[in-house]
Amino acid sequence: MNRLWPLLLTLAGCTHADAADSIRLTVNGPMGMVAGDTVAYTVSWTAPVVVAGLTSAATSYTLTFSASATNGTWTVVADSNLPAGKWTSGSGTGPMPTNVNVTTLNVKSWLTAIPWDSATFTVSLIARNSAGSSSPAVVTWKVKHKIFPPGTPGNTTVDSSVTVVGLLVAPPTINLAVGSSAQLCAYYQMLSGHVAMRSQDALSCQTDYATRFSVFQRAVTPQEQVWADGRCQRWTSSNPSIAIVTTEPGCTGLGWLWMGVPTEVLRAT
Numbered sequence: 001m002n003r004l005w006p007l008l009l010t011l012a013g014c015t016h017a018d019a020a021d022s023i024r025l026t027v028n029g030p031m032g033m034v035a036g037d038t039v040a041y042t043v044s045w046t047a048p049v050v051v052a053g054l055t056s057a058a059t060s061y062t063l064t065f066s067a068s069a070t071n072g073t074w075t076v077v078a079d080s081n082l083p084a085g086k087w088t089s090g091s092g093t094g095p096m097p098t099n100v101n102v103t104t105l106n107v108k109s110w111l112t113a114i115p116w117d118s119a120t121f122t123v124s125l126i127a128r129n130s131a132g133s134s135s136p137a138v139v140t141w142k143v144k145h146k147i148f149p150p151g152t153p154g155n156t157t158v159d160s161s162v163t164v165v166g167l168l169v170a171p172p173t174i175n176l177a178v179g180s181s182a183q184l185c186a187y188y189q190m191l192s193g194h195v196a197m198r199s200q201d202a203l204s205c206q207t208d209y210a211t212r213f214s215v216f217q218r219a220v221t222p223q224e225q226v227w228a229d230g231r232c233q234r235w236t237s238s239n240p241s242i243a244i245v246t247t248e249p250g251c252t253g254l255g256w257l258w259m260g261v262p263t264e265v266l267r268a269t
Helices: 002-014 199-212 222-229
Strands: 026-028 032-034 038-044 060-068 075-081 085-087 098-102 106-112 118-129 137-145 164-170 181-183 185-190 242-245 265-268
Touching: 038 118, 060 106, 075 098, 098 106, 164 199, 185 199, 185 222, 199 222
Parallel strands: 032 137
Antiparallel strands: 026 038, 038 106, 060 098, 060 118, 075 085, 075 106, 118 137, 164 185, 181 265, 242 265
């Protein structure tokens, strides 16, 4: 009877064998305080121990990255089997949790989230073969975002190129007979000496604009043109016998400084 004890003890030591019991995960990457929005981790492991009659060798592995206790939405933006190169789409990339299925013993993953203050990462590894899969081997760690104060701003530049000093109405005076009408054009006089016409007024006012102002005055900058194109001209008259025909959709409020499109026509009534 004493001779059976060593055999029984040996068998008892093997009954709990599982691939996850023999896999040892190693995680290399930033821990604790982390600067930047992207972190990279390399996860490596040893192949599970083969126990005769109980376990067989793994043919592939499923690695899962997940994040919790975080205010950011984490995404795996790239993966790499170190011998096989790096990829940015396909298995293993995308919003976490995400899985990558490999036959190697290591995976490097690039994780990012904007914004984030802290996060708890968990990596889980399952060994697989044609007979099934192992229990997961799991490693968990925490990181905190190290946020630096902003640097000193550079030189401050004041751009006065879109400073408007006047509104020019052309023609400046008109005489209307009863039943007649006249076209008025508005131009914006800039501090630079340029005079801008809205692009939407070109059909009605281009000829007058080209005749009335010099080449220098018409040499408006892109910034000045954008400013002028964003104005709405809403015409009013102090003469109750003058009716305003407006074609400025969406132009509301008083005065001429409003968003809108083309030019208006004055018509005597």
